[in-house]
Structures are given as structure tokens and as C-alpha cells.
Amino acid sequence: APLHAYRTALLYSLDDPARVGVDSSYRYLPDGLLLVEAGRIRAIDSAANLLPQLPAGTPLQHWSDTLIVPGFVDTHIHYPQTGIVGAGGEQLLDWLARHTYPAELRFADRDYAEQVARFFVAELLRNGTTSALVFPTVHPESVDAFFTVAAELDLRMLCGKVLMDRNAPPALCDTAQRGYEQSQALIERWHGRGRLGYAVTPRFAGSCSDAQLAIAGRLLREYPGVHLHTHLAENRKEVAWVRSLFPARSSYLDVYAHHDLVGPRSVFAHAIHLGDRDCRQLAASGAAVAFCPTSNLFLGSGLFDLGRAERLGLKVGIGSDIGAGTSFSLLQTLNEAYKVEQLQGRTLDPFKALYLATLGGARALGLDDRIGSLAPGHEADFVVLDWQATPLLQFRLQQAQSLAERLAVLLTLGDDRVVRETFVAGQSRHRRDAN
Numbered sequence: 001a002p003l004h005a006y007r008t009a010l011l012y013s014l015d016d017p018a019r020v021g022v023d024s025s026y027r028y029l030p031d032g033l034l035l036v037e038a039g040r041i042r043a044i045d046s047a048a049n050l051l052p053q054l055p056a057g058t059p060l061q062h063w064s065d066t067l068i069v070p071g072f073v074d075t076h077i078h079y080p081q082t083g084i085v086g087a088g089g090e091q092l093l094d095w096l097a098r099h100t101y102p103a104e105l106r107f108a109d110r111d112y113a114e115q116v117a118r119f120f121v122a123e124l125l126r127n128g129t130t131s132a133l134v135f136p137t138v139h140p141e142s143v144d145a146f147f148t149v150a151a152e153l154d155l156r157m158l159c160g161k162v163l164m165d166r167n168a169p170p171a172l173c174d175t176a177q178r179g180y181e182q183s184q185a186l187i188e189r190w191h192g193r194g195r196l197g198y199a200v201t202p203r204f205a206g207s208c209s210d211a212q213l214a215i216a217g218r219l220l221r222e223y224p225g226v227h228l229h230t231h232l233a234e235n236r237k238e239v240a241w242v243r244s245l246f247p248a249r250s251s252y253l254d255v256y257a258h259h260d261l262v263g264p265r266s267v268f269a270h271a272i273h274l275g276d277r278d279c280r281q282l283a284a285s286g287a288a289v290a291f292c293p294t295s296n297l298f299l300g301s302g303l304f305d306l307g308r309a310e311r312l313g314l315k316v317g318i319g320s321d322i323g324a325g326t327s328f329s330l331l332q333t334l335n336e337a338y339k340v341e342q343l344q345g346r347t348l349d350p351f352k353a354l355y356l357a358t359l360g361g362a363r364a365l366g367l368d369d370r371i372g373s374l375a376p377g378h379e380a381d382f383v384v385l386d387w388q389a390t391p392l393l394q395f396r397l398q399q400a401q402s403l404a405e406r407l408a409v410l411l412t413l414g415d416d417r418v419v420r421e422t423f424v425a426g427q428s429r430h431r432r433d434a435n
């Protein structure tokens with residue numbers, strides 16, 4: 001397979017700064033060379049070390065004033081909600097009824113679903129996101145549409161039909177039996193095809209009967225490689241409502257644990273209004289949570305306690321949670337995460353932020369042997385970020401010298417404009433300056 005070489009500054013996370021300290025948490029090569037072969041990282045080192053070994057005739061792309069980082073990993077996003085970003089006026093439960101469910105009804109139409117999936121995936125790539133854990137709708141057509149588009153671009157993506165059988169419009173509800181059969185058919189069709197993986201996706205306890213949650217557990221037992229994706233303890237009213245729906249369960253998390261849905265392949269969005277015991281149980285199970293700051297602020301849901309998650313060793317990724325979230329950009333999402341931390345008396349270190357959007361997200365999804373890093377053997381999903389993308393960024397960076405300072409500025413001011421090019425499995429899939 002042909003080699004391709006890319007020369008510019010390179011940066012990637014090695015581990016969680018909370019575990020190993022900031023200085024040991026990353027590798028930075030100010031003049032680096034990235035060697036890609038057959039969709040994977042073949043080698044990475046300083047240009048001085050690697051250039052002499054480069055076989056003659058290897059195509060070499062050289063950028064200045066840019067920084068290559070791993071492609072961003074969005075651990076919680078809803079593609080059918082692309083069209084309702086910014087639809088405000090309510091908090092979670094009323095927002096679902098007023099804006100979300102009406103929008104999701106349209107995804108029974110496969111052609112419409114595919115049209116939205118194409119726009120959605122293009123938007124991810126424009127923002128440097130190369131992998132995501134994605135909610136579709138209850139309709140199997142919505143899953144086929146999304147996976148069809150993701151497969152065309154060889155994206156590493158996780159998705160799975162939403163399971164919901166109550167407390168929603170009848171046209172958005174399945175039954176436990178139908179949910180089981182449709183999930184089974186979709187798993188057989190898509191799981192492990194190319195870079196795609198299936199996630200069993202009960203929407204949340206509020207929209208699932210015990211029978212529905214039980215079939216989710218059954219699917220996890222019958223297909224051990226699939227993920228579990230749902231929402232957890234996002235909003236106070238939701239938590240109280242779930243308690244009333246499941247009076248026999250000791251907590252919101254216990255509703256899921258009762259059906260064996262809490263394990264190392266499980267990802268729970270939000271996890272804001274959670275007791276220490278549930279938080280410890282999550283950590284011990286190896287489950288991960290998706291921290292969705294723009295969504296939690298937009299819906300007024302609350303402030304995620306990242307400090308506690310670090311103390312308890314709970315895996316955390318970052319999620320845009322489009323359409324309750326307000327930006328596809330994980331840079332903008334981290335900008336809001338910074339503020340959520342400030343409101344709780346903590347500071348989000350820029351290298352921790354980088355970790356959350358890359359290796360931390362990959363770990364949350366159990367995919368850190370493949371994505372989230374630029375280390376040799378990893379899949380060649382990476383983004384070229386432009387330090388000169390906007391006048392303000394240029395002006396501001398004249399005052400910022402250290403890498404930490406520059407990274408902090410990039411995370412604060414950056415969005416899709418700083419993403420100059422996005423590579424997926426070694427292929428360029430988005431170029432900002434292309435027409």
C-alpha cells in the first residue's frame with residue numbers, strides 16, 4: 001500500500017492528565033512527520049528523525065501554522081435533531097414533547113432520513129469529528145440511512161435503533177417484541193461491517209417499559225460485541241418522574257442495572273443528578289458517561305461534576321448532544337465545558353480538554369486501541385487545525401507563547417473555521433478551502 005507523509009506540528013494525548021499529570025499526558029512534535037499507510041498510522045516522529053528514512057518518491061504534504069491532532073470523538077449526539085438546534089423555551093421533558101418528537105416522526109421516511117444523515121455527517125467532518133456514538137430514531141429506516149452514509153466514507157461510527165414503547169406519540173413507539181426483532185435484524189446487517197458498530201439504544205427510562213429494558217438486556221447477552229447507549233439523570237423533574245415510574249428500583253441507575261444494562265460497553269449521557277453510590281457503581285462497572293455541556297446549559301439541566309468523576313475513576317467522554325446541544329464543534333463544546341468547570345470552582349486544563357475530545361472519548365467507547373491517538377497502528381483519523389483561521393485568533397496568538405496557552409486559545413475561539421482538513425482512514429474527507 002502506498003505511503004503518505006504529512007509534515008507539521010503534531011499533538012496527541014497519551015493518558016488522562018488527572019491520572020498521570022499534565023506534562024506526561026501528551027506528546028508534542030513542533031516539526032513532526034506523520035506516516036500513513038493503508039488507512040493506519042505507520043510512524044510518527046520529528047521530521048528530523050523520520051525524513052531521512054522516507055522512501056524516495058513518498059508523497060509529502062507540508063503545512064505551516066497548523067497543528068494535527070486526532071479526529072474528535074463525539075460520545076453522544078442525535079442525528080435526527082440536526083434540524084431543531086436552538087429550539088428553546090423549555091426544559092427537557094417539555095422540550096422532548098414540543099420540539100423533539102415532532103421532528104423525529106419524519107424519519108419513518110428513508111429518503112428524508114438519508115438526506116439529513118448526509119448533511120449531518122458533512123457537518124461532523126467540517127468540525128473535525130471523525131467518530132461518534134449516534135442516536136437515530138425508533139425507525140429502522142433511520143439506522144439504515146445513517147449507516148449507509150457512514151459506510152460510504154469509511155467512518156468509525158456507532159449507532160442503533162432507538163427503543164421506546166411508552167410516554168411518546170404512538171407513531172414513535174415500538175413494542176418490546178418489535179424492538180427486539182428490528183434490533184436483531186439491524187445488528188445482523190450492520191454490526192462489524194467495515195468500521196461500524198451497533199449500540200442497543202433504549203431512549204431513557206422514561207420512555208421504556210420494564211419489558212422493553214429487558215429486551216435491551218437480552219440483546220446485550222446475545223450479541224456481546226455491541227454497545228449500550230442511553231440517557232441518565234439529566235434533569236431533576238425527569239429523575240423524580242423516573243422514580244415514580246419505577247418505584248421498586250432504588251435509583252435511576254438501578255432501573256438500568258436491574259436489566260443488566262450497566263457494563264464496560266455502556267455509555268450514559270449526562271449523569272448529572274446522581275448520588276455518589278450510583279457514580280461509584282458506574283465507575284466499578286467500567287461504564288462511561290458523556291459530558292454534554294452545551295446541552296446541559298441550553299436545557300438548564302445542571303452542571304456535570306467532572307471532579308467527582310475523576311476522583312472515582314469514572315470514564316468520561318465529551319458529547320455535543322445535538323440538538324439539545326448547540327454546536328457540532330467539540331472545540332466549542334469544550335469552551336462551554338471550561339465554563340461549567342469554572343462555575344464549580346475548578347479549571348479545565350487545555351490538555352485535559354484535548355484528552356476528553358480524543359483519547360478520553362475513544363476510551364469511553366472502548367475504541368482506544370483504534371482511534372483517539374496518533375500512535376502507530378491506530379486508524380488514520382486526524383484533523384489539520386489552522387492557527388491562523390480568523391483575525392481574532394491571529395491577533396490573540398501573538399500574545400500566547402506556550403503550547404498550553406495556544407491550545408487554551410484554540411479551544412476558546414475555535415470552531416469549524418479552524419478545521420482546515422479532516423482525514424478519515426487516511427483519506428481526505430473535508431477540505432475547508434475546497435469549493
Ligand code: GUN
Pocket residue numbers: 078092096100203204231234295321324
Ligand atoms: N432524554 C431522552 N431523550 C432525550 C433527547 O432526545 N435529548 C436529551 N438531551 N435528553 C433526552
Ligand code: FE
Pocket residue numbers: 076077078231269321
Ligand atoms: Fe441526548
